[in-house]
Amino acid sequence: MDRLIFHVDVNSAFLSWEAVKRIKQGLPDLREIPSCVGGDPKKRTGIVVAKSIPAKKYGVKTGEPVAMALRKCPELVCVPSDFELYVKCSRAFKDICASYAPAMESFSIDEVFLDMSGTRLIYPDPEATAREIKDKIHRELGFTVNIGISVNKLLAKMASDFEKPDKVHTLFPEEIPVKMWPLPVRELLSLGASSEKKLLEAGIRTIGDLAHKSQAEIQRLLGEKTGCQLWQYANGIDDSPVKSQKDEAKGFSVETTFEEDIVSMEQALPILLSQCDVVAARMRREGKKCTCVAVSFRTLDFKNRSHQCRLENATDVTDEIYANIRRLFRESWKGQPLRLLGVALTGLTEEEYTQMSLFEDAGERERRKKMDEALDSIRQKYGNDKITRASIMNVSSRIGRKAKAQMKNEKE
């Protein structure tokens, strides 16, 4: 039996949500002027995260440095991002979507898939239903969405990407030759710059070109798995289900780009400690422990390196994680100036601590665990998971000199 799938996508999500907020404050509508959400316009750093349609007409692209966007469009209005607002807007948007569908998959902060299969009696006309959903969102929340309709997630998502904003499109299998095959290969879902290059070199320019090659040839060009999937996508094939509950996280990571290059251990180690602290706190909040930790860094020539190790026992203790990260970093960093540092925790489990390793001091571990708990409760109190040991020490008048001294002691 054919399924019926909707893909709902907020138009220029972060920018639309900023625009709605600002209209309520009596400010001009960002969607009607060249504008973007992105890096600090004063510091001339950071990148464009979302742009208005007028900004797009100047050639401003998502992901490009704000400084470059300003050269293309000097009157571009840049606003900083406000993630808390986006989470609220996202929730309101998804609540409306969910009220129409037997099953909804949250695909990202601003996208959902709705499985509308078997709703024929309640909603005899899918396009009319989609228009109703989009108009309700617009009326009640003040921003527009695109909705794509088809028989699977891939085609629905491709359809929602057609003309914007505030539009409903279908892309049923019989429409593929006319609506999808003429598009450049790069527009196919999950076909990025690298695969595009390989395909162009082989003379494959459109999604139709890709669809009409043999699957074996595409796999030779792009690799076994990737080639198989992209060939199937080009032919409109996708059996993946709409997943109403999201998968368990597979890892947690944090990485930071610095304005000043990192050139010494003295600079790097406190940063890594603070990153371990932040990312381990996030992991603890989900009740997970990790069995693998990794440090990564980026040199000035934009080369990335990473170094990881497996742990004997799963842990969520900041200091245990940091001790490993510190060792990994010392092992891999040759002293080149760095623009970015990061920490990742993977191999997650929910197991309790197993038997302690032979030389491990259980009492010591318990002590460190207690300290993590104390810091986590401070974080909760201030509602900010960015609070780190370093930053808490800087406002230590609030928690007393003794705690400060203890933490300082813990650092090394």
Add this chain to the structure above:
DNA sequence: CTCGGCATCCTAT
């Protein structure tokens, strides 16, 4: 030969 581990690459929002 297969598998796990690792480093790196690719893709997405």
Add this chain to the structure above:
DNA sequence: CTAACGATAGGATGCCGAG
């Protein structure tokens, strides 16, 4: 002129060594 000026996540790939 080039590419890149983010953060986070998940998956694929290529290589290596163990069994």
